Amino acid sequence: MNIVVDRERLIAEIEELALISDAQAPAVTRVVFSPTDMKARAWFIARCEKAGLQVRRDAIGNTFARWVGSDPAAAAVGTGSHIDAIPNAGKYDGVVGVLGGLEAIRTLQQSGFHPKRSIDLILFTSEEPTRFGIGCLGSRLLSGTMPAAAAKKLADKEGNSLEQLRASAGFSGPLEDVKLPDGYYRAFVELHIEQGPLLEQKKIPLGIVTDIAAPASLRITIEGSGGHAGGVLMPDRRDALCAAAELIIEIENAARSSGAVDTVATVGICEVFPGAVNSIPSQVHLTVDLRDTNLARRDAAMRRIEAARQSIALKRQVSIVEEIVNADAPAQCSPEIIAALSAACSKHRLPFIPMVSRAYHDSLFMSRIAPVAMLFIPCRNGYSHRPDEYAAPEDIERGVVVLAESLASLSS
Numbered sequence: 001m002n003i004v005v006d007r008e009r010l011i012a013e014i015e016e017l018a019l020i021s022d023a024q025a026p027a028v029t030r031v032v033f034s035p036t037d038m039k040a041r042a043w044f045i046a047r048c049e050k051a052g053l054q055v056r057r058d059a060i061g062n063t064f065a066r067w068v069g070s071d072p073a074a075a076a077v078g079t080g081s082h083i084d085a086i087p088n089a090g091k092y093d094g095v096v097g098v099l100g101g102l103e104a105i106r107t108l109q110q111s112g113f114h115p116k117r118s119i120d121l122i123l124f125t126s127e128e129p130t131r132f133g134i135g136c137l138g139s140r141l142l143s144g145t146m147p148a149a150a151a152k153k154l155a156d157k158e159g160n161s162l163e164q165l166r167a168s169a170g171f172s173g174p175l176e177d178v179k180l181p182d183g184y185y186r187a188f189v190e191l192h193i194e195q196g197p198l199l200e201q202k203k204i205p206l207g208i209v210t211d212i213a214a215p216a217s218l219r220i221t222i223e224g225s226g227g228h229a230g231g232v233l234m235p236d237r238r239d240a241l242c243a244a245a246e247l248i249i250e251i252e253n254a255a256r257s258s259g260a261v262d263t264v265a266t267v268g269i270c271e272v273f274p275g276a277v278n279s280i281p282s283q284v285h286l287t288v289d290l291r292d293t294n295l296a297r298r299d300a301a302m303r304r305i306e307a308a309r310q311s312i313a314l315k316r317q318v319s320i321v322e323e324i325v326n327a328d329a330p331a332q333c334s335p336e337i338i339a340a341l342s343a344a345c346s347k348h349r350l351p352f353i354p355m356v357s358r359a360y361h362d363s364l365f366m367s368r369i370a371p372v373a374m375l376f377i378p379c380r381n382g383y384s385h386r387p388d389e390y391a392a393p394e395d396i397e398r399g400v401v402v403l404a405e406s407l408a409s410l411s412s
C-alpha cells in the first residue's frame, strides 16, 4: 500500500473552509448553528459525498461520513474532530482533524486499500463552548456523558434554546437517540494541532497522546459583610476579598502539593463587589479550573480545596458556597491504538514522542464508549484560538500519512 497525500488539495481545502467565516481573514469565527456554520457543513458534506462516503446526521448535528467496509456489520473505526471556531480564532484547530481525516480516507482509496470495518469521518457539533457555555456538546451526547434531559435545558445568551436552534438548523428527532451503544466503534483516532509549544521546541514532527487531562470547574461565591473602609475597625470585619485571597492560595497549594506536575489549578476570574476604594468587599465570585491526568489525584486536590473552604469560612465568619460546573474524568488512551500509531510512525521513519493532551477534545468523551488515541502535529509557537494560529503543510501532511496508515491497520 502506497500512501500519497495530495497536500495541495488538502491545504487548498483548509484555506477555502477558512473563508466561510464571520470574521475578516485571516481570523475565523464559526459559531455552531449560525448560518456560517451551516454553510461550512454543507461545503464539507459535498466533499465527503464526492469521495463516495455515505453521510448521516444525528439529532444534534453530529455528522458521520462513512466509507463502508467489506464487513458492514463489524464495529467501525472513527476519526474526526470539529469545525466550529471561537470568535477570532484560526483556521487549523479542529479543521486539521476533519479535513485531514477526509484526505486520509481519499489517500487510502487511491492506494487501492479496501477496509474490512467501515471507517467513519465524524464532524462533532459544538466542540467549542462559545454558544451554549459547555464544550464538546456533540460528543458528550454521543457518548452518553451528558443526558439528553440536561442538553434540552441549554440556551444561548440571547435566550434561544438548544431545541429551537437545532430545529431551525434542520436537525430533528429525539436527543435521546444521539447516544451510540458501547462497542459501536472499535477505535477512534483524532488528529489535532498540539495547541502547545513542545513539539516545535523539541523539533519532533508528531506526538502520540497517551493521556487526556480533564478539567473540573468550580464557581465559588464568598459573602462577607461590607461597610465603610474607615468606619469598621479590623476586629469587626468579615472581608470577603481577604477570605478569597486565602482560598486562592490554598487552591494553588492543592495543585502544587499533589506530587505531580500534571496537576494544575487556576483561579481565572475574581469579581469583587461593590468594588470601590473606600468600601469593604462584601461579595466575591471566583472561578476555579483544576486539571489532571489522574482522577484520584484530581479528586484529592478537590478535597483539599473543600477542606480549605470550610476552615476559611469558619475562621473568617463568611459564607463560602461552591458550585461544581463540571468534573469530567480524564482519559487514558488505548494501548492498541497507541501501538498502531507508533507502528505507522516507524514505518514512515517519522520521529514521535508520547504526550499528554492538556486541553480536552471530543476524544475525551469518545473514550467513554470506545478505545481512543490522539495524534498531535506542531503548531507555530504553540498558538491556537487566535488568527495567527499556523501549522505547516509538511507537518499536516505527516499527520495525515500516519492517520491514514493507522486507519488502515485498525480497519483491516
Ligand SMILES: [Zn+2]
Residues within 6 Å of the ligand: 082, 093, 094, 127, 192, 361
Ligand atoms: Zn479543537
